[in-house]
Amino acid sequence: MTDALILIVEDEPEIAEILETYFAREGFRVICARDGSTGLAHHQRLRPDLVVLDIKLPGQDGYEVLAAIRRRGETPVIMVTALAEDLDKLQALRIGADDYVVKPFNPLEVVARARAVLRRTMGRGPDHLLRLGPLTVDPQAYRAVIDVAAGPLPLELTPTEFRILAHMARFPGRAFGRAELVDACLPEGAALDRTVDSHVSNLRRKLAATEADGMLEAVRGVGYRLDMPHVR
DSSP states (O other), X not given: OTTOEEEEEOSOHHHHHHHHHHHHHTTOEEEEESSHHHHXXXXXXXXXXXXXXXXXXXXXXXXXXXXXXXXXXXXXXXXXXXXXXXXXXXXXXHHTOSEEEESXXXXXXXXXXXXXXXXXXXXXSOTTOEEETTEEEETTTTEEEEEETTEEEEOOOOHHHHXXXXXHHTSTTOEEEHHHHHHHHOTTSOOOHHHHHHHHHHHHHHHHTTTTTTSEEEETTTEEEEOOTTOO
16 A cells, blocks of 8 residues: 555645645655546556545546546545535545545545545555556566556566666656665665666666557656656
């Protein structure tokens, strides 16, 4: 559950920032969207473990977004709204929401509710997997696969390449410096920056041979970033 990816769809920047801060503080990975269409695009590409979804959004409202998510699968959703009437709550639950929070709220309560929902719903699949678009990483099994048209395609990685990929997959979109990757992924301690460059170059080549091409990119003056193309 610690590595769960939370998608926050909220058009009020202050509320989104507060939720993002509290979730990140508790060890969750977080990505935000300010409208329904962007939220659905992130949901399609990143496959979050849970969605925190505001009802009143520009364009597609939260009910429409929830219905679209339900057509795609069983991603747990917590609805957030300023409307406290029972009718609104019943409508959200009827469409398929897993829980319901009314503004103003205590962000710690939202995080606690998310943990409770994840405990109930993560039995639908392994709770330790890291998912980013077509990429799925299993840190416990030391296995990484790419979803392709023919089915899951295992990546043939060295232990160091796998550690780098798994470490970056926990924080999609974050730019990692070479020194940080050395500390986190090359525990032998004698590695140099050019050693990291060599491992990452091999990893990028292996990803480029699949439908994950472009996910691992160099960041000028910083290091490297793992992300879905055009998702920042």
